[in-house]
Amino acid sequence: MDSSISQHADENLWGGGDQKPLNASYGKLMMWFFIVSDALTFSAFLAAYGFSRFKFIETWPIADEVFTHVPFFHGNFPMYYVAFMTFVLIMSSVTMVLAVDAGHSMNKKKVVLYMLLTIIGGAIFVGSQAWEWATFIKGDYGALETKGGRILQFVDINTGDRVAISELAIEDPSETAVYHSSSQGVWFESGEKPSTYSLEEVTSGFLANEAVTIRTERINEEGEKTVLSRDEAIAKLSDAVRVVEGANLIRNEYGSRLFADFFFFITGFHGFHVFSGVMINIIIFFNVLIGTYEKRGHYEMVEKVGLYWHFVDLVWVFVFTFFYLV
Amino acid sequence: MAHEHKLTIFRGLVTFKNNQQKIWGVLLFLSLVTAVEVGLGIVKPEFLTKSSLLGTKLLNWIFIILTLVKAYYIAWDFMHLRDERASLRRVVVWTPVFLIVYLITLLLSEANYVYEMFNTTFMTWDF
Numbered sequence: 439m440d441s442s443i444s445q446h447a448d449e450n451l452w453g454g455g456d457q458k459p460l461n462a463s464y465g466k467l468m469m470w471f472f473i474v475s476d477a478l479t480f481s482a483f484l485a486a487y488g489f490s491r492f493k494f495i496e497t498w499p500i501a502d503e504v505f506t507h508v509p510f511f512h513g514n515f516p517m518y519y520v521a522f523m524t525f526v527l528i529m530s531s532v533t534m535v536l537a538v539d540a541g542h543s544m545n546k547k548k549v550v551l552y553m554l555l556t557i558i559g560g561a562i563f564v565g566s567q568a569w570e571w572a573t574f575i576k577g578d579y580g581a582l583e584t585k586g587g588r589i590l591q592f593v594d595i596n597t598g599d600r601v602a603i604s605e606l607a608i609e610d611p612s613e614t615a616v617y618h619s620s621s622q623g624v625w626f627e628s629g630e631k632p633s634t635y636s637l638e639e640v641t642s643g644f645l646a647n648e649a650v651t652i653r654t655e656r657i658n659e660e661g662e663k664t665v666l667s668r669d670e671a672i673a674k675l676s677d678a679v680r681v682v683e684g685a686n687l688i689r690n691e692y693g694s695r696l697f698a699d700f701f702f703f704i705t706g707f708h709g710f711h712v713f714s715g716v717m718i719n720i721i722i723f724f725n726v727l728i729g730t731y732e733k734r735g736h737y738e739m740v741e742k743v744g745l746y747w748h749f750v751d752l753v754w755v756f757v758f759t760f761f762y763l764v
Numbered sequence: 765m766a767h768e769h770k771l772t773i774f775r776g777l778v779t780f781k782n783n784q785q786k787i788w789g790v791l792l793f794l795s796l797v798t799a800v801e802v803g804l805g806i807v808k809p810e811f812l813t814k815s816s817l818l819g820t821k822l823l824n825w826i827f828i829i830l831t832l833v834k835a836y837y838i839a840w841d842f843m844h845l846r847d848e849r850a851s852l853r854r855v856v857v858w859t860p861v862f863l864i865v866y867l868i869t870l871l872l873s874e875a876n877y878v879y880e881m882f883n884t885t886f887m888t889w890d891f
Contacts, residue, residue, distance in 0.1 A: 460848075460849055460851055460852040460855070461848070461849045461852070462848065462849075462852055467852075470852070470855075470856050473856075474856060474859060474860055477860045477864075478860055478863060478864070481860070481863075481864040481867065481868075482867065485864070485867050485868050485871045485872075486871070488868065488871060488872055488875070489871040489872065489874065489875040490875070491875075492872055492875030492876055492879060493875045493878045493879050493882075494879075495879060497890070502805070502806075516805075516806060517802055517805055517806060518802075521798065521799075521802040524798055525795065525798065528791065528794050528795065528798070529791070531838065531842055532787055532788070532791045532842075534842075535787050535841075535842045536784065536787060538844075539783050539784060539787070586888075586889060586890060588890055655890075656890070661808075661813055741844075744842075744843075745843055748838055748839075748842045748843045749843070751838060751842070752835055752838045752839065752843075755831055755834050755835055755838065756831060756835070758831075759801070759827050759828065759830075759831040762805070763801060763805045763824075763827045764824045764827050764828070
């Protein structure tokens with residue numbers, strides 16, 4: 439587009455006239471405007487995250503200990519899956535830029551192939567993110583929450599490994615917990631969803647098991663969470679008011695509640711961008727298939743969605759660093 | 765549609781034969797940087813976590829710098845900023861950079877103040 443400066447005869451309204459100080463078409467400039475404003479939105483989110491983190495710098499959850507799962511595998515794999523997601527997104531950025539390149543040489547077949555690969559990459563990323571959300575919401579070990587909203591987690595007194603509340607709790611048969619369910623004809627209207635184990639069950643289990651102690655949110659000099667001695671732990675236990683399993687916008691078994699809130703907002707907002715990017719890519723993909731840009735004489739539309747797609751990748755690079763690494 | 769691509773990266777250190785080659789080269793570089801980041805994140809070398817500069821661990825500085833390096837190559841080579849006019853490049857890059865640096869400076873110093881208040885005043889929040 440930029441090399442075919444139009445004559446007055448076919449000057450169209452949106453072409454921006456003959457003078458193009460930035461040497462870019464209207465569409466591309468508008469995409470850049472959008473990207474700049476969207477970048478500011480994302481940086482506001484990340485800066486707010488930084489604010490909350492600096493405010494609670496001593497008690498912030500350690501991401502390595504939160505994101506340790508890989509689908510189909512059991513064990514402790516910190517960061518591996520997020521690194522894989524990052525690689526998928528960079529890869530789909532590469533196929534996008536190859537599609538743009540093929541568009542410049544008017545090679546329709548190659549544009550189709552690379553657009554398709556880009557869409558697949560984006561879909562894998564969104565799917566992975568959905569899985570990660572599900573894992574995060576479900577939680578793994580469970581924890582106790584104190585009156586002040588702080589989290590107490592259980593660890594093995596010798597190895598320091600985490601202990602799940604399900605291993606710990608002694609189930610109390612006298613507790614006849616009948617929860618309202620649709621089959622019983624009583625609708626659950628308000629109040630908190632009961633946890634799998636009650637606070638009493640976990641507490642009695644803890645007192646009976648000498649090999650378990652409590653880990654608090656506070657980060658010590660070594661950059662690790664503080665592990666209490668058995669006596670301190672028993673004293674601390676009286677502060678606990680409820681059992682927390684998994685994470686949501688109100689409670690978070692991994693630590694600070696704000697961590698979960700920002701996780702949902704930032705990765706959610708980014709995931710929404712990826713999702714819309716995939717949708718836009720699909721539209722453009724079909725346009726390429728039916729030859730719209732072949733007829734138009736140039737593939738600038740592919741270039742414009744490409745800019746958006748790369749921007750989504752660019753944002754992820756920052757989210758990855760500030761949420762998972764730092 | 766003769767698009768001119770500048771094919772030299774790393775300030776003239778590496779020149780590619782064509783645009784496709786450059787794209788794969790940049791991918792290789794970005795993957796390498798990501799691998800280094802993840803590796804450092806898992807190993808956490810002690811000399812990097814123990815020492816700090818301006819209140820931030822050296823390891824975190826490395827992460828931030830590597831991120832900016834990645835962002836540069838994504839914007840310059842994938843988003844073709846390298847091939848755009850300098851005026852467009854400056855408008856697109858410096859406007860957000862200025863605003864973001866401003867915002868981050870204000871918010872982080874404010875957060876630091878709140879943290880100090882939590883620690884030095886007669887207020888408990890860990891109970």
